[in-house]
Amino acid sequence: MSAALHDLSVAEAGRRLRARTLTATALAEAALARIAACNAHLHPFVLVTKERALADAARADAEIEAGTDRGPFHGIPYALKDIYDTAGIATTCHSRLRLDHVPVSDSVVAARFVAAGGVLLGKLATHEFAIGGPSFDLPFPPARNPWNPEHFTGGSSSGSGAAIAAGIVRVASGSDTGGSIRGPAAYCGTVGLKPTYGRVSRRGVFPLSYTLDHCGPLARSVEDAAIAMQLMAGHDPEDPGSADVKVPDYRAGLEAGVRGLRIGVPRAFFAKAPALTDEAGAAIERAISRLRDAGAEVADITLPDQALFAAANRVILLAEGFAVHEQDFRARLLDYGRKTVERLVPGAAITAADLVQAGRLRRMLADAVNQAFGSHDALLTASSLAPAPRLDQPADPRAAYSPLQFGAFNLTGHPAMSVPVGLAAAGLPLSVQLVGRPFDEAMLLRIGRAIERLTGWEDVPFPAMPGEG
Amino acid sequence: MMAEAEEARLRGEFDALMARAGLSIPEERRAELLIAFADLRTEIARLHEALPPTLEPAAVYRVERAR
Numbered sequence: 001m002s003a004a005l006h007d008l009s010v011a012e013a014g015r016r017l018r019a020r021t022l023t024a025t026a027l028a029e030a031a032l033a034r035i036a037a038c039n040a041h042l043h044p045f046v047l048v049t050k051e052r053a054l055a056d057a058a059r060a061d062a063e064i065e066a067g068t069d070r071g072p073f074h075g076i077p078y079a080l081k082d083i084y085d086t087a088g089i090a091t092t093c094h095s096r097l098r099l100d101h102v103p104v105s106d107s108v109v110a111a112r113f114v115a116a117g118g119v120l121l122g123k124l125a126t127h128e129f130a131i132g133g134p135s136f137d138l139p140f141p142p143a144r145n146p147w148n149p150e151h152f153t154g155g156s157s158s159g160s161g162a163a164i165a166a167g168i169v170r171v172a173s174g175s176d177t178g179g180s181i182r183g184p185a186a187y188c189g190t191v192g193l194k195p196t197y198g199r200v201s202r203r204g205v206f207p208l209s210y211t212l213d214h215c216g217p218l219a220r221s222v223e224d225a226a227i228a229m230q231l232m233a234g235h236d237p238e239d240p241g242s243a244d245v246k247v248p249d250y251r252a253g254l255e256a257g258v259r260g261l262r263i264g265v266p267r268a269f270f271a272k273a274p275a276l277t278d279e280a281g282a283a284i285e286r287a288i289s290r291l292r293d294a295g296a297e298v299a300d301i302t303l304p305d306q307a308l309f310a311a312a313n314r315v316i317l318l319a320e321g322f323a324v325h326e327q328d329f330r331a332r333l334l335d336y337g338r339k340t341v342e343r344l345v346p347g348a349a350i351t352a353a354d355l356v357q358a359g360r361l362r363r364m365l366a367d368a369v370n371q372a373f374g375s376h377d378a379l380l381t382a383s384s385l386a387p388a389p390r391l392d393q394p395a396d397p398r399a400a401y402s403p404l405q406f407g408a409f410n411l412t413g414h415p416a417m418s419v420p421v422g423l424a425a426a427g428l429p430l431s432v433q434l435v436g437r438p439f440d441e442a443m444l445l446r447i448g449r450a451i452e453r454l455t456g457w458e459d460v461p462f463p464a465m466p467g468e469g
Numbered sequence: 470m471m472a473e474a475e476e477a478r479l480r481g482e483f484d485a486l487m488a489r490a491g492l493s494i495p496e497e498r499r500a501e502l503l504i505a506f507a508d509l510r511t512e513i514a515r516l517h518e519a520l521p522p523t524l525e526p527a528a529v530y531r532v533e534r535a536r
Binding site: 307308310311312314315318322326329330333334338341342343345346348349350353354357358360361364 | 482483486487489490491492493494495498501502505506509510512513515516517519520522
């Protein structure tokens, strides 16, 4: 694949498609060639839908030729995390338990990508049922980090992060219950946007935790993420958690800058966290400094103890996750991967009193975050506290919960986005997390775009694949 | 001695909860699950300490107007 093609933003590729200087078929063929070049060592895809991709691309080319314009995603390649149902295409949840599962209909998000004229390249690796991992005892290998294949992608949207960092797609779907969009985004150097709870339909996506699950995009750039959000967002009356709130034009304010914006930093969330590395801490401070230089008012704020958010998130996640899997745990425990069992089975030990208490705290903590937005337009905090660890690093059963600071905003439902800010000395990405008012994803995209520009991240070349110099 | 007693209590509690849930945990998986269980218990204790049970309003349920 020519470097020029895989570096084209969604918007730029769309412009060329409309100008007829590029075809969707050429884009799809280039992406398929890139999969062929790197899937054997990076494993982002569990299934490549080559025939479907070429058919989607041919249809897009014919429609564009005939003057039909489905919008900025028309003819653009994408891929879906393998917990999103796809009609007639296996949706395995990366699990032995679902190897033969072929849905009869698309998830709402998959259908929206189809309606937007996207070109489906295939299904992406995940941690089994979107929890646990990285695991080597599942039907498919774990995805590897394109910045260094000996390192972890983060999870659970592991294939999504890897496919974008490898330059195969600019946009992929993810899901986020305790950081599963923002974690892989942070480790793989992509943008990862967990929208407000209820902003994107979850219908047809395998549940991990009914009240904490969020669907959203991972993308190469903030603008790509804005385009993806535009097609993913919207009310779904058949998802009981879905919110009937108007969807704005996410690209309209992207270049508005940060002058005059008030950004709060809940410094106690991360500053004394044992897992925070000097490089990650310095990267956060650099981003804050650049935002100040660009005219934002940045001030420290106090939120309740991060550990409280994490504990309430974990109790609710494990109780609800155990409820999802209870019958299969009884009947087929050994068909699950070891890490999935290790993470979810303790949910059986949560009592009704524990869950009630977590629910009460959830309301209190959400109120505390909402109060902070009385005087701030957004919050900025840590994303990952360190660059991606090695895949062979001994697994700490608590590791999914403590060094990554994401679960707080699954608990409260606020939108949150991981944005890359630079590379550590070892060549692995560093990032920050932005948090917004409910349904104000546009503000996160605006600040994220400024960070992308101010930190120079937009000019950082992505890792080369085999055969590229 | 205390540590042994605590570990035995933890194992007993874990086994009882798994039995209540109808789960049969293979012996070779118990050690890793016990670590995760102990860690979860610490987090649960944090929740109970943070918000006294009699503090009202609990605010976990809200009646909404029918549309």
